[in-house]
Amino acid sequence: MKPLVYKMILFTISILLLTGEPAFAQVRPLTMENAVKLALEKNRDLQVATLETAKSTQKVREARSYALPTVAASAQYLYFPQKQVSFLPGSFVGLGENQLATFRVGGSNAFVGGVAVSQPLFQAGIRSGIRAAQIYENASAEGLNEVRAGVVTEVKKAYLDVLITQEQLRLQEQSLLRNEQALRDSRSLLAQGRASRVDTLRAFVSTENLRPEISRLNNRVEITKTILKRTMGLDEQEAIALQDSLRYDKTGFVTPGTDAFFEAVQARPEVHRLELTEKLNREQIALQTAERAPKLSAIGLLQSQAQANHLKLADYSWPLSSYVGLQVNVPIFSGFRTVSRIQQAVITRQQSETQLVNLKEMVRAEVKIGLSNVEEARLRIETQRQTVTVAELGYRITRDRWKQGIASRLELSDAELSLTQAKSNHLQAVYDFLTASVELDKVMGRIR
Template identity: 90%
Template sequence: MKPFIYKTILLSLLLFLITGKPAIAQVRPLTMENAVKLALEKNRDLQVATLETTKSAQKVREARGYALPTVAASAQYLYFPQKQVSFLPGSFVGLGENQLATFRVGGSNAFVGGVAVSQPLFQAGIGSAIRAAQIYENASAEGLNEVRAGVVTDVKKAYLNVLITQEQLQLQQQSLLRNEQALKDSRSLLAQGRASRVDTLRAFVSVENLRPEISRLSNRVEITKTILKRTMGLDEQEAIELQDSLQYDKTGLVVPGADAFFEAVQARPEVHRLELTERLNREQIALQTAERSPKLSAIGLIQSQAQANNLKLADYSWPLSSYVGLQVSVPIFSGFRTVSRIQQAVITRQQSETQLVNLKEIVRAEVKIGISNVEEARLRIETQRQTVTVAELGYRITRDRWKQGIASRLDLSDAELSLTQAKSNHLQAVYDFLTASVELDKVMGRIR
């Protein structure tokens, strides 16, 4: 066995020297601020929204291109197994007046090449198309801000979920330590004849009842960390360690004033995006209406063509022909398609107007609810802080009375449970306050 062990150790050392990497994975320390920065760099939803803004810029460029000239080059080669036929009056070759003479003309090989140019001079829809594309670009930018606000909010809430789960785990571990100490004291008192066997059994049951909850919370910590990493866009295998803790700091919260609704409407990217969408739909109406207008373009063509019965291109003659002119297109009847498209654009604009009104009412309700949630959580924190202090004092007094034989084991269990519950309620109130504050920032449009 010893040679095998030596070989294993040597192989491990050799692999370490070759790779230069330790076996222990690196842990990324993570504050909430750093988590947000990483999410803005790596979150895939945000990357998709960024690409959408890039695409919208290309739509503006495309719309402007309709006002520029169109240049097209063409080339053609034709082979005629039977040459083309031309018809002439029969009198040209001595036939009757009512007869036609046929002649085969041209060569077996034909080459045609040219360049055509078309420049719009008047086209009513071009201006509307450019404005529509620019509005769409601005709406895409607001959509990016909306996604960014959602990502920042989700990351902060996921970060807080990890923190409260870790704090709950620590709280249960502290409760386990208190109950284990109580079990130790109970066994000592039982040995001295100062405690009953029932009290010792109750202490043992209390200890064992806490172990499954600790196991559940330990697993919950890993789950919440996985959710946080996914929200940030980090690899699931990467280890992270949170540096912040759940702390109540009311000085950092800016509570909105009486004009909170107007502040939120002016700052929310969703409202801006829908306002731009309503303007876009108005331009779509103008764009569809422009289809009824005539179109005027300047056109030109220069081409060369040659024919022969052989493929000796050096002997070909390449005469040029060209023309310039104006082309007018006047729509007369399109099977009611244009009228239908205009009506569709009108209905879409009405839908966006209704959605905008509805969104503003939603924002009004969200602002009211957000302020209420923050205030309610703040009041609970103040109340629970006093409750924790009283519960700690009560537990210490009950524990001392129990050791002196004045209080029962049941009284001690109730005091310990009350202390754990008070700390848990205070922890939950702090978490609710921080979560409500993050949500309120999003509601007020403070996240950009």
């Protein structure tokens, strides 16, 4: 029986190994630089913008095709249950002059086939259409740059959100360790008769009050990671581990020049896109105005037709006919449609001009706000760095005094809270500086 039992156990283990999920999911290490690269490859908004640029390239090709000849082949088969009728003067068959004679002509089966060619010689709107398509292609490229800058900014900010949440969690865990140590010390002093029961209860309450915040921050870490993965275009089930840290490095910040507004206007893809849109609207006016001009084309046709009362195609006669010529189309009256379209194009151009002026004013304000936010966060970092040092020293002194019975438990709690708050404020200042720097890079048009 034992060999059979062993075989059953081995069989069960094999099935579990083959069908079960791995005990440890593979974790992807992720730096901010790698996160940006992944987003540029996988972000769906960026993929849509890339497809839009490809579509604009095809629009240029379409616009150029209007200057090329058009060749069309056609074929037709007709069956006449009653043959076609022709009319001749009645005098041909002995009828009166005011009478017409009718004759059935042709066969019951008719085949017609041919090739028609048309080549535009003069159409005022073709060149405007090509220029408009090329401008639209360039505007789509700037739109792609705009989306790329937005994606890079959002990924970096989402990455920083994860980092600060992890650091906040670490601070709370450190605070919990300090409070747990204080609780152990309080119980020890209580056993020695050197501390009151109230102090021990306060230490216990302070310790337990930290646990819900730690639980909330653990959940917040997972939420921010999910947002980061969605922004990058990764599967939400994939595990990631951030490799960078939340640290202040003022050497990595590039200070804008004296004329930051001019620099931003020259670099921002949104400004370039609106400038191209304004040019596009001017071409649209020219394109609609060209509808008033005559159009000249060269045309030609090669045709063959045959008729018979049977379907033996080998016995058919296929005579050819052809012509070449010129065709002129002169617009005379279109129910005011052309005038209305021209006015619409003019209004659209005026709208784009107003939008461009408004955008430049927004850029001016964004540059000013961005520089102010970076400088304010930098000053807070310098201030909070000193505050953290003082708070750490104050906590150590208060803890030693409390162990000696000189300081109260309330003083120790205040010192610990001040230390945690000082570290949290410094952490928030570093986060604000890095976030403001990322936002300023976007405002200045540095992200490409």
